[in-house]
Amino acid sequence: MARYAMVTDLRKCVACKACTVACSAEWDVPAELARTHVRTTPLAGVFPNLKSGPCVSQCNHCDHPPCVEPCPTGATYQDADGIVRVDGDVCIGCGFCVDVCPYEARFINPRTKKVDKCDFCRPRIERGEEPACVATCTAHAKYFGDLEDRNGEVHRLVFHEGARRMETETIAVGPNVYYLGQPEQLDLVLASFPPRPPLLLTAGEAWKKLVRPLVIGVVGATLVGQAAAFFTQLHKGEGDFDE
């Protein structure tokens, strides 16, 4: 079984945003909400040694995706090949997964009112093509492939060229989009756009901690009460009643 991953070489990226355009064209997503977007870090350092650089982000198809568990209906799930997917026919647009993603890779598509995100262009992969952003990248800064394929480019970049995951000490969920770059460049990107702690919305918290235990408690109590009544009835026997 494959384990798909992507590598972005930030040394090559010129922040042209062709990947964003290709993505929004491929998946009919408004460009400002495309499944992949390019940000530029703020200036760092002291003049004249200033640094800044682009960062291309999208869904990381994490090894331990925090977005799968809070999805009430099971619309979000992870395939055996590691791709985290959303079944649009099952999504109800509650947004629990949007705020839980440490990489802000998810959004509610205003056209469908359902959650949307990168799926590594699954239909294109199945046709044997590269994801739209990889095929489009003007600088050839993006690589896509099977991490377990020892002869593959992605395997080489990750295991021999030292491509890095954007994770911190506290938030390490195993993202599968790797980055190549100068160490200080990657440090700057990570410091500028660190993964945020997974956050369950108040509604989800209230459901988990208050409403679910309450409902189970109340229904359980009436069931126990009725069971007691039923066994009393069996014990007494059905004697006298008006018939």
Add this chain to the structure above:
Amino acid sequence: MSSVIPVTPAPLTTEQAEAMLHHQIKKHHVAIILVHWFNAITWIFEVSTGAALISSRLFRVAPDSYIAMFTGLFGSRANLLQFHIALGLTWIIVFLPYGLFGYGTYLRAEMLKVTDRDDMRWLMIRTLRILGKSNEPLPPQGIYNAGQKAFSMVVWVMTPLVMVTGVIMAFRLFSPWLVGWAVVLHFFAVGMVIAGLVVHVYMGAVFPEEKPAFFSMITGTVNELFAYNHHFKWWREMKLAHQAWEQRRKPKDDAADASEPEKEPAEKPAADSPE
């Protein structure tokens, strides 16, 4: 035969009880019976599919095997969700006219009547009697007893909540924030109704003393003895109404039949005295 209508339940003679047992009186309109069973079937399907729809480990109430079984039964989770939504919307469409037109005549008049002291005592004694802790007679009740009224109040607060949150989710109305809360409130409201349903189903279908009430939801009628023993206030209302109707009718008969007036003076004081 006797036109003396007691104010409180009095012991009946064997002949009286026998006559009342074989006299059926109408309790439910056929529309109410149909709506009741439509509602029951809908709830069975909606609750069973709804429980299977919540698959998140954080929120689910059904085990994995149950969720897998229902997903398999419907072919896919998308089909399961579509069925749940389609049946839910049908349910709302059927209930809208009932809620709008039935509210004035049926619900406000009968189901949502304010509870009184008898109702409170009924709830207490009923519970104790079921558990075999009391032999006190049950206080007299109207057409619906305090338990039925309490359940109907839960239902009439929670049903609109289930419908509104369901529609918000089905069409993903307004904002994702609202849809997120709609899921939670939908679950809460259904949970409260199910807690009531547990009691409702037991009292209606299993508990021996209320068996005529169960069959009245099929035939529409109960025997008069059951009405006398379980819904005395209703029985008395019907008797008083019947008596008033007879008295309104009598003057017309007097003109036709000359022997009637002699009877009437003797009966009238008796009928008025309990008031």
